[in-house]
Amino acid sequence: MSLLPFIEQVDGFSYDANDMYKLMSHDGKTALGYLTSYIAKFFEKELGITVNHDSNTVKIDANYDTLSKRDELFRGIAEKWKLMDVFELDLKHGWRDELYTVYSPTSTPYMHIERAFSVLIGVITYGVHINGYVSDGETLKMWIPRRSPTKPTYPGMLDNMVAGGLGYPYGIWETVVKECLEEAGLNQQFVESHTKSTGVMLYMYRPDNQTIDRVQPEVEYIFDIKFPDELVKPYPVDGEAEDFQLMEIKEVLQRLRNGEFKPNCGLVVVDFLIRHGVITPANEPNYLEIVSRCHRRLPFPTL
């Protein structure tokens, strides 16, 4: 049984983006994100934004020529939409009071926007995902948490050991250290001496079980923590995880195929199992498509 359906669930956005509106920078030079026509039409009522239905663009007006002006513009729109019934589930319910950074072509910050709002306008969001594993050279086991039943998204599903978004003003490594402590009780010294950067996954998510059709390009920096033995254990701290289980790879694969993982976290596990020689060209018929689709080249400027 191929794992391709799980990849299609996450990288669900067509390689042909003809039906999408582009969010354009104030100078008209750079596409920053994709919006569905449904969301694009709400921008018609916003000052500072011009929607063009011929060119399928939602453009920031030319006078928003500084970072702080753009931050202010989108803060106003996000606060307003938060109160609208139509965005209640996505925006009011999902509101995080956390800012995400959108980057310019020179990889400098172009604007900062509320995390819950970012997913509506199809800009790239960034995060870190950290696999925890134990290996004696023969057997390989992974630390797998179950998400709290009270989480607003994917309650009770399996997850990566630690994961978190890159909220302003935290950098990649700061986020790794912060989230490892907050979510799994792993202190900075342990994290610094056991964590290895092992890659990055890029894909375009198009959720199909949400109220509002939208596209979400994601960059997830991947890290592996190799635990020295089974005695050192992650444990729930902030309540994001209900518990952590040390699973043999056979069980991880079975639960993956059962659809028990939060979809993008399942993909991170697939990448881990590919790098560690468990999923191979010999046992996965769609190996090439899986690898290339989770390292997709995104059509917008990045960090």
Next chain:
Amino acid sequence: MSLLPFIEQVDGFSYDANDMYKLMSHDGKTALGYLTSYIAKFFEKELGITVNHDSNTVKIDANYDTLSKRDELFRGIAEKWKLMDVFELDLKHGWRDELYTVYSPTSTPYMHIERAFSVLIGVITYGVHINGYVSDGETLKMWIPRRSPTKPTYPGMLDNMVAGGLGYPYGIWETVVKECLEEAGLNQQFVESHTKSTGVMLYMYRPDNQTIDRVQPEVEYIFDIKFPDELVKPYPVDGEAEDFQLMEIKEVLQRLRNGEFKPNCGLVVVDFLIRHGVITPANEPNYLEIVSRCHRRLPFPTL
């Protein structure tokens, strides 16, 4: 100093393929490869092939409806072109008497063609690249061979420990075992117990130092062999490698930046160093572009 220029050297084909001709299957349904207009025009003189300059296609005629008929068709063309002055360097000089398989959309063989001919018609070629390394958990060293000064391509440059094309009728794993023995003197038992499948690289090469402009989409299956200690050593057998050196990572990186590696082998080293935490988002400014461009989604059916 970013490693991006080395990636651009290998994945040198634009994401916009508007200037290329497509090699189309006999039923007209499937694009199998890209040809430059320069090469496309030579097919005008070939029976069994129809060139269309409006649709930019080089189509196999409808009556070539079996694998063996197509093998025969392209065997004839390759043999004929081998004798033409214009293809002397690429085809006569590079002739291998080795068949490469082109795949149909169902991943079954569509046709077999001479290895040296395959690169002229822009079909996907497949290979295995095998990194050899030693690690005590603290330091990491790689086994790096120097190519023989008598090799027709890239003589004297640095290479991956073992690499080889997937010639018909050998499978991926068979090729790993065969090449490890032939190129590095590693016996089957050692290879079977120390080799891990760790991923695949996909890119579109457009050589800029050749006589004929062409595009070469490549799939390279990646394997890592972790040597138990520094006493077990690879050694030259068939003369492809001049010698093998065990290099510290610092030296590998320096030689990579100096341009001493055969370009696509340098890219395999970059992937190894990304997976092993040496090249990270913190020290490589073009990390995202490098990772996505060496896992490119190819526009043709694959194995």
